[in-house]
Amino acid sequence: xxxxxxxxxxxxxxxxxxxxxxxxxxxxxxxxxxxxxxxxxxxxxxxxxxxxxxxxxxxxxxxxxxxxxxxxxxxxxxxxxxxxxxxxxxxxxxxxxxxxxxxxxxxxxxxxxxxxxxxxxxxxxxxxxxxxxxxxxxxxxxxxxxxxxxxxxxxxxxxxxxxxxxxxxxxxxxxxxxxxxxxxxxxxxxxxxxxxxxxxxxxxxxxxxxxxxxxxxxxxxxxxxxxxxxxxxxxxxxxxxxxxxxxxxxxxxxxxxxxxxxxxxxxxxxxxxxxxxxxxxxxxxxxxxxxxxxxxxxxxxxxxxxxxxxxxxxxxxxxxxxxxxxxxxxxxxxxxxxxxxxxxxxxxxxxxxxxxxxxxxxxxxxxxxxxxxxxxxxxxxxxxxxxxxxxxxxxxxxxxxxxxxxxxxxxxxxxxxxxxxxxxxxxxxxxxxxxxxxxxxxxxxxxxxxxxxxxxxxxxxxxxxxxxxxxxxxxxxxxxxxxxxxxxxxxx
Ligand SMILES: *[C@@H]1O[C@H](CO)[C@@H](O)[C@H](O)[C@H]1NC(C)=O
Ligand SMILES: *[C@@H]1O[C@H](CO)[C@@H](O)[C@H](O)[C@H]1NC(C)=O
Numbered sequence: 181x182x183x184x185x186x187x188x189x190x191x192x193x194x195x196x197x198x199x200x201x202x203x204x205x206x207x208x209x210x211x212x213x214x215x216x217x218x219x220x221x222x223x224x225x226x227x228x229x230x231x232x233x234x235x236x237x238x239x240x241x242x243x244x245x246x247x248x249x250x251x252x253x254x255x256x257x258x259x260x261x262x263x264x265x266x267x268x269x270x271x272x273x274x275x276x277x278x279x280x281x282x283x284x285x286x287x288x289x290x291x292x293x294x295x296x297x298x299x300x301x302x303x304x305x306x307x308x309x310x311x312x313x314x315x316x317x318x319x320x321x322x323x324x325x326x327x328x329x330x331x332x333x334x335x336x337x338x339x340x341x342x343x344x345x346x347x348x349x350x351x352x353x354x355x356x357x358x359x360x361x362x363x364x365x366x367x368x369x370x371x372x373x374x375x376x377x378x379x380x381x382x383x384x385x386x387x388x389x390x391x392x393x394x395x396x397x398x399x400x401x402x403x404x405x406x407x408x409x410x411x412x413x414x415x416x417x418x419x420x421x422x423x424x425x426x427x428x429x430x431x432x433x434x435x436x437x438x439x440x441x442x443x444x445x446x447x448x449x450x451x452x453x454x455x456x457x458x459x460x461x462x463x464x465x466x467x468x469x470x471x472x473x474x475x476x477x478x479x480x481x482x483x484x485x486x487x488x489x490x491x492x493x494x495x496x497x498x499x500x501x502x503x504x505x506x507x508x509x510x511x512x513x514x515x516x517x518x519x520x521x522x523x524x525x526x527x528x529x530x531x532x533x534x535x536x537x538x539x540x541x542x543x544x545x546x547x548x549x550x551x552x553x554x555x556x557x558x559x560x561x562x563x564x565x566x567x568x569x570x571x572x573x574x575x576x577x578x579x580x581x582x583x584x585x586x587x588x589x590x591x592x593x594x595x596x597x598x599x600x601x602x603x604x605x606x607x608x609x610x611x612x613x614x615x616x617x618x619x620x621x622x623x624x625x626x627x628x629x630x631x632x633x634x635x636x637x638x639x640x641x642x643x644x645x646x647x648x649x650x651x652x653x654x655x656x657x658x659x660x661x662x663x664x665x666x667x668x669x670x671x672x
Pocket of ligand 2: 532
């Protein structure tokens with residue numbers, strides 16, 4: 181009631197054309213406002229605090245300019261700015277530096293007026309992702325980036341290991357898992373912030389993902405020396421039928437002991453955002469076309485036939501066509517059942533998923549790596565129970581951030597019907613899912629997780645860290661764009 185009166189007063193003021201632009205109406209925050217935080221694409225959020233529905237910030241009201249100068253001349257440096265509209269009065273601003281810049285100015289105007297606190301100008305050099313000119317130690321990195329406490333998942337994964345002595349276990353790890361064709365494993369050494377590796381197995385192309393994140397990290401932070409083994413395959417490796425070795429994997433499971441890292445998928449989308457990769461945790465939010473109320477109350481799903489339950493989903497959907505728009509996109513594992521579960525449908529953009537209120541996350545061969553993007557889209561996610569997990573599942577709460585469904589999907593219909601009948605609650609859970617994604621799964625979080633994980637892990641390694649025979653050095657394939665020989669007097 182109070183709010184309505186307030187809105188009425190606001191409307192009168194607006195009606196009389198007295199519109200005040202006040203900083204208190206906007207919340208602006210994010211790592212992109214801190215110049216020392218170097219990312220492939222820096223980002224921050226602008227949210228208007230709505231007093232009433234009519235008061236939401238429109239893109240046409242906003243004028244955002246980010247510019248700076250080259251370091252050795254007064255010419256403008258190359259910055260690309262990208263504004264993502266979340267269609268709810270909030271925006272994500274991303275900008276990518278293609279070279280080091282100085283005097284970077286972030287200017288935000290609303291209806292021609294500067295927002296309080298802006299323009300914001302950074303006097304000292306801002307480095308681009310390709311530079312390794314300003315490397316922090318781990319503690320100052322964690323501090324600057326506001327990484328917070330070490331994640332519970334990291335603690336749980338590492339607590340099994342007391343003192344890791346590679347002098348004793350390296351050969352045994354290799355002989356236990358060296359099974360070319362079935363297992364692909366790389367042995368990495370980080371020493372003096374340089375990266376070395378040796379891989380075992382036939383299909384080691386995915387080492388590229390591990391190389392890329394390590395290279396990006398060593399441009400930003402002085403990593404401690406350590407040695408590790410990375411599993412490049414889908415399935416976690418370390419079962420208690422063998423000795424429990426420390427092996428890093430992208431997917432964990434309740435019946436294995438692998439140390440989990442953010443998946444290569446979300447990590448690569450972090451490193452290549454505003455670059456090679458179209459779909460990332462921020463772009464997905466800026467390409468959602470409609471707010472909750474206008475989305476279709478159906479489950480939308482596309483994917484390949486990589487588990488029996490995916491076929492079962494198709495079967496269930498045929499009994500309840502009003503509740504589903506689902507189909508398989510290709511057959512590989514169950515080709516002989518194509519007739520029953522086909523036809524396949526053609527590829528749709530991931531952004532189209534969010535024309536629908538409900539999403540479903542079904543395991544494929546392991547955990548489905550699309551889960552972070554599903555959460556970010558703000559629809560309600562139904563998640564199949566599974567023994568597989570990713571690095572962030574530990575922080576997720578069922579029925580708060582998503583709706584759990586039984587592994588065999590037997591309660592799926594009942595749960596969708598609940599969502600249809602309880603639209604407000606369904607919407608709230610969808611919003612909590614998106615908030616979770618923004619608090620835990622953005623580029624900042626992905627970098628922080630890796631740094632904290634490798635830092636904590638390195639404390640467990642007791643053997644001296646030496647380059648192992650047969651290792652090659654991992655070098656950046658990018659052209660070095662910085663020579664770092666700036667006059668740093670003006671710097672911080
Ligand atoms: C890390 O760097 C900060 C800032 O440069 C410095 O004050 C601190 O002593 C360093 N810490 C360690 C452990 O070297
Ligand atoms: C299902 O989704 C596809 C892709 O968005 C769309 O072309 C099709 O019309 C939808 N089918 C129904 C029955 O709504």
